[in-house]
Amino acid sequence: VFRRKASASSENQIVRFLEERFGGRRASLEMGIGDDAAVFRPPGAEERWVVTTDMLLEGVDFRADWQTPEQLGWKALAENLSDLAAMGVRPRFYTVALAIPSAIGESWIAAFYQGLTSLAKIHGAILIGGDLSRSLHGVQVCIAALGETLRRKILYRAGGKAGDGIYVTGSLGRSAAGLFLLEQGCTEGATLAERLALEAHRRPRPRCREGLWLAQQSLAGGMIDVSDGLSMDLHRLCRASGAGAEICLSRLPRFEASGSWGCDPLELALHGGEDFELLFSIPAGKTARFEASYPRRLEPCTQIGRLTRHPGVYCVDGRGGRRRRVAERGFDHFRS
Amino acid sequence: VFRRKASASSENQIVRFLEERFGGRRASLEMGIGDDAAVFRPPGAEERWVVTTDMLLEGVDFRADWQTPEQLGWKALAENLSDLAAMGVRPRFYTVALAIPSAIGESWIAAFYQGLTSLAKIHGAILIGGDLSRSLHGVQVCIAALGETLRRKILYRAGGKAGDGIYVTGSLGRSAAGLFLLEQGCTEGATLAERLALEAHRRPRPRCREGLWLAQQSLAGGMIDVSDGLSMDLHRLCRASGAGAEICLSRLPRFEASGSWGCDPLELALHGGEDFELLFSIPAGKTARFEASYPRRLEPCTQIGRLTRHPGVYCVDGRGGRRRRVAERGFDHFRS
Numbered sequence: 001v002f003r004r005k006a007s008a009s010s011e012n013q014i015v016r017f018l019e020e021r022f023g024g025r026r027a028s029l030e031m032g033i034g035d036d037a038a039v040f041r042p043p044g045a046e047e048r049w050v051v052t053t054d055m056l057l058e059g060v061d062f063r064a065d066w067q068t069p070e071q072l073g074w075k076a077l078a079e080n081l082s083d084l085a086a087m088g089v090r091p092r093f094y095t096v097a098l099a100i101p102s103a104i105g106e107s108w109i110a111a112f113y114q115g116l117t118s119l120a121k122i123h124g125a126i127l128i129g130g131d132l133s134r135s136l137h138g139v140q141v142c143i144a145a146l147g148e149t150l151r152r153k154i155l156y157r158a159g160g161k162a163g164d165g166i167y168v169t170g171s172l173g174r175s176a177a178g179l180f181l182l183e184q185g186c187t188e189g190a191t192l193a194e195r196l197a198l199e200a201h202r203r204p205r206p207r208c209r210e211g212l213w214l215a216q217q218s219l220a221g222g223m224i225d226v227s228d229g230l231s232m233d234l235h236r237l238c239r240a241s242g243a244g245a246e247i248c249l250s251r252l253p254r255f256e257a258s259g260s261w262g263c264d265p266l267e268l269a270l271h272g273g274e275d276f277e278l279l280f281s282i283p284a285g286k287t288a289r290f291e292a293s294y295p296r297r298l299e300p301c302t303q304i305g306r307l308t309r310h311p312g313v314y315c316v317d318g319r320g321g322r323r324r325r326v327a328e329r330g331f332d333h334f335r336s
Numbered sequence: 337v338f339r340r341k342a343s344a345s346s347e348n349q350i351v352r353f354l355e356e357r358f359g360g361r362r363a364s365l366e367m368g369i370g371d372d373a374a375v376f377r378p379p380g381a382e383e384r385w386v387v388t389t390d391m392l393l394e395g396v397d398f399r400a401d402w403q404t405p406e407q408l409g410w411k412a413l414a415e416n417l418s419d420l421a422a423m424g425v426r427p428r429f430y431t432v433a434l435a436i437p438s439a440i441g442e443s444w445i446a447a448f449y450q451g452l453t454s455l456a457k458i459h460g461a462i463l464i465g466g467d468l469s470r471s472l473h474g475v476q477v478c479i480a481a482l483g484e485t486l487r488r489k490i491l492y493r494a495g496g497k498a499g500d501g502i503y504v505t506g507s508l509g510r511s512a513a514g515l516f517l518l519e520q521g522c523t524e525g526a527t528l529a530e531r532l533a534l535e536a537h538r539r540p541r542p543r544c545r546e547g548l549w550l551a552q553q554s555l556a557g558g559m560i561d562v563s564d565g566l567s568m569d570l571h572r573l574c575r576a577s578g579a580g581a582e583i584c585l586s587r588l589p590r591f592e593a594s595g596s597w598g599c600d601p602l603e604l605a606l607h608g609g610e611d612f613e614l615l616f617s618i619p620a621g622k623t624a625r626f627e628a629s630y631p632r633r634l635e636p637c638t639q640i641g642r643l644t645r646h647p648g649v650y651c652v653d654g655r656g657g658r659r660r661r662v663a664e665r666g667f668d669h670f671r672s
Contacts, residue, residue, distance in 0.1 A: 011468055022449045024462030038464035045381035053480055055433035059472045097391035097478045113358045126360030128374035136395045142433045142478030144389055
């Protein structure tokens, strides 16, 4: 269910094509297609506004029996808030288009919206509209979220420079470890680690506070959220910044416990999707100041490598092993 | 394909429930759930901003073989621009979430975006982002559109008052007449009238210019777009305005030609969906001034009745016949 059919071109290529051919320009538009979200400045407004959208389809992005409707609502909004977090802006408003099969009734709908609004409340986002319709095949959700900068600060993918340290919040591969459990039929979790993995997959925490703090400090270079796996999103950050990267595998904050249920924690940390952590760069001269000032109340972050002049993403194992290329093989809807 | 399964509650009822239970409030939010679009004022901005979203599903809202991908892109955006037109605001930006089965390739995608952007260009809207994914069952499109007021003018559904004249732009029932042809297997159109009906269904023209003009004149009371059929959308306008309505059937600008292929033009004018005309009210003392000043370059409009103190929507046939209640039976995703 979670792997796609073959296709001639990857999602990245198609998005670039769409940007070149159909992307528009306007004075008030600061960033169109191509970053985590689009950025515009309403004439006269003090702050810039950011808009993002994501669609989740049953059978492609989730399975009906793998989470409650509350968890589905939570996760659908989390994906969008994570895009706003990746720009370092404050969530403001969101709309929800929901299509449901006729077998689904009002209590399901109420629970779904309960999940949405409980996450929204944490981050100050308000439901302002939507669309409700019937579907013939499963549940489909599409959310659009609007964010606002604070003191005009914003971070883009393209802000990285060769020499920057690369950091990531939290740990990587935990959501993929939870997905693995679900695929094995384990929906409850017998141990604490299993429950943590399932929770990460079903109820991810978008790093809005961390993103906002990073934008406010004016220390970070480029930023992106890790939604499709580190290998893919780091490639995106590098391409946007005109840089390459070298990461140290021993430094990757992986979810080691998944080894106990048959996963390779390193593999999941590199290529597993939906962790919704933030991946960002800090200029070399500022890393010490950054690390000293990073608040304890926020999700801890770890330096995992640095941006390089040479393009491409490489890794070293940290124990004197050789330098190898990291394939870009996180989640791609359009790759074979 | 275009009629829904039975359900306990109607779309209107569910939306009211969601508004009461999950709708939020914030100083900068002027209108949340409940109108054609939500309205907010970015702090410091001169103008108010409006956001709307609509989802279209293959097999529910359209059939793959009934229009080209260009026409599908056009129509998907037209639905959203019509919501902006109904508030009298200028289209600015839009995002597109698109999910497509693996059999669909790049030329289809390019044609779809061509349709979107060709309509967008007419009304000054710019594609600023989106989401692209695979679907297992047909094409799914979800657009979110942002509009901006001009000189702070905006029109709401709730602006109508008893005594107002009720007007509608263009004609009603033409899109439904085109849908009827498609359902009969007529996809080309042998006569001019058939081609006009098919064109109305496949490539509807959102009344953005008319809506903007109406908002600028400060003559209109309440406004809504006719997307789900006159009977349903007039009921919505009335409920929001705390009024009823009496319409004169002989005045309805119907698409008479559909009678030649077996439709009842009056029936389609009352209950057919997707015309995307504007339905608005003009206070009694201003109707003469309104009619005298309405520009010829805009789609003509017709007075079809008036708002009443007594709730409910009624019709008279205009030839001395008796007053009858108009059932609210336009298009509803959630009604049996």
